[in-house]
Amino acid sequence: xxxxxxxxxxxxxxxxxxxxxxxxxxxxxxxxxxxxxxxxxxxxxxxxxxxxxxxxxxxxxxxxxxxxxxxxxxxxxxxxxxxxxxxxxxxxxxxxxxxxxxxxxxxxxxxxxxxxxxxxxxxxxxxxxxxxxxxxxxxxxxxxxxxxxxxxxxxxxxxxxxxxxxxxxxxxxxxxxxxxxxxxxxxxxxxxxxxxxxxx
Amino acid sequence: xxxxxxxxxxxxxxxxxxxxxxxxxxxxxxxxxxxxxxxxxxxxxxxxxxxxxxxxxxxxxxxxxxxxxxxxxxxxxxxxxxxxxxxxxxxxxxxxxxxxxxxxxxxxxxxxxxxxxxxxxx
Ligand SMILES: Nc1nc2c(ncn2[C@@H]2O[C@H](COP(=O)(O)OP(=O)(O)O)[C@@H](O)[C@H]2O)c(=O)[nH]1
Ligand SMILES: [Mg+2]
Numbered sequence: 608x609x610x611x612x613x614x615x616x617x618x619x620x621x622x623x624x625x626x627x628x629x630x631x632x633x634x635x636x637x638x639x640x641x642x643x644x645x646x647x648x649x650x651x652x653x654x655x656x657x658x659x660x661x662x663x664x665x666x667x668x669x670x671x672x673x674x675x676x677x678x679x680x681x682x683x684x685x686x687x688x689x690x691x692x693x694x695x696x697x698x699x700x701x702x703x704x705x706x707x708x709x710x711x712x713x714x715x716x717x718x719x720x721x722x723x724x725x726x727x728x729x730x731x732x733x734x735x736x737x738x739x740x741x742x743x744x745x746x747x748x749x750x751x752x753x754x755x756x757x758x759x760x761x762x763x764x765x766x767x768x769x770x771x772x773x774x775x776x777x778x779x780x781x782x783x784x785x786x787x788x789x790x791x792x793x794x795x796x797x798x799x800x801x802x803x804x805x806x807x
Numbered sequence: 808x809x810x811x812x813x814x815x816x817x818x819x820x821x822x823x824x825x826x827x828x829x830x831x832x833x834x835x836x837x838x839x840x841x842x843x844x845x846x847x848x849x850x851x852x853x854x855x856x857x858x859x860x861x862x863x864x865x866x867x868x869x870x871x872x873x874x875x876x877x878x879x880x881x882x883x884x885x886x887x888x889x890x891x892x893x894x895x896x897x898x899x900x901x902x903x904x905x906x907x908x909x910x911x912x913x914x915x916x917x918x919x920x921x922x923x924x925x926x927x928x929x
Contacts, residue, residue: 688924
């Protein structure tokens with residue numbers, strides 16, 4: 608997908624007072640970049656975070672240097688929701704080797720949309736476990752490919768071992784309306800949950 | 808949401824709290840005509856000041872300047888400490904540790920604002 612990194616920046620209106628973010632996650636090739644692109648008002652941007660892995664403290668003690676660095680590419684987009692508020696969408700890789708970065712990436716997030724390709728459902732187990740462990744509110748969005756076989760919601764819930772309160776949504780990540788519907792349904796779920804939990 | 812905030816402490820030491828409060832979505836803009844005094848600004852600091860004449864998020868700065876996010880956080884932290892950029896406070900931190908009281912974790916009004924915005928744009 609074309610990236611606009613080298614183009615003139617698209618600035619936010621000067622009236623904007625703050626931003627929120629939603630993560631879009633899932634295994635490689637599931638459609639994260641595509642979904643972010645369908646939702647974003649700006650051509651999606653790409654940035655990188657580097658990560659130093661493997662027992663730095665132990666290395667120091669034994670006098671060895673041997674830090675390994677991993678680079679994570681993040682695709683992201685933006686929606687100006689109203690003159691005061693912007694929403695950023697971050698495509699976040701859902702592989703275990705990136706977990707060390709997750710705390711920082713997810714801090715302050717409203718939640719995450721976990722894209723699932725039901726043709727290779729097992730590839731999503733790690734990321735769903737990570738979302739649960741980190742306590743990040745999430746919905747599952749099945750990205751429907753041409754040869755995706757239809758499964759009932761209960762079949763999916765069982766196969767993914769999801770708690771009853773995790774919404775299961777469907778989309779074609781390439782389609783703007785479908786992508787918007789997923790994001791709207793997810794935020795509506797967050798809102799409804801928040802309202803419920805406010806009640807005594 | 809209130810006005811721009813200054814970092815709570817300027818340590819001048821190795822630990823810079825300003826860096827740690829910066830998120831990918833923190834919004835940054837250059838303070839016009841700010842006096843950075845004797846501070847030595849490197850080329851990357853200058854590029855950030857030149858880019859952020861208007862509001863951009865940390866992640867956008869990193870993408871446009873082809874710098875890693877962690878580097879941009881450090882550089883923006885430096886500029887913030889110097890008063891050369893403003894950083895808007897986060898719209899919220901909904902996802903908080905479980906020990907935070909329930910009521911504080913649930914800004915329904917913010918979620919509603921997001922929802923209304925999305926429905927209008929769909
Ligand atoms: N048919 C179909 N193809 C899709 C859909 N979403 C993504 N793709 C394609 O699947 C490939 C991987 O998508 P991408 O967004 O790069 O995945 P990422 O690795 O999760 O960012 C690309 O070639 C997309 O064009 C979809 O909903 N339907
Ligand atoms: Mg991608």
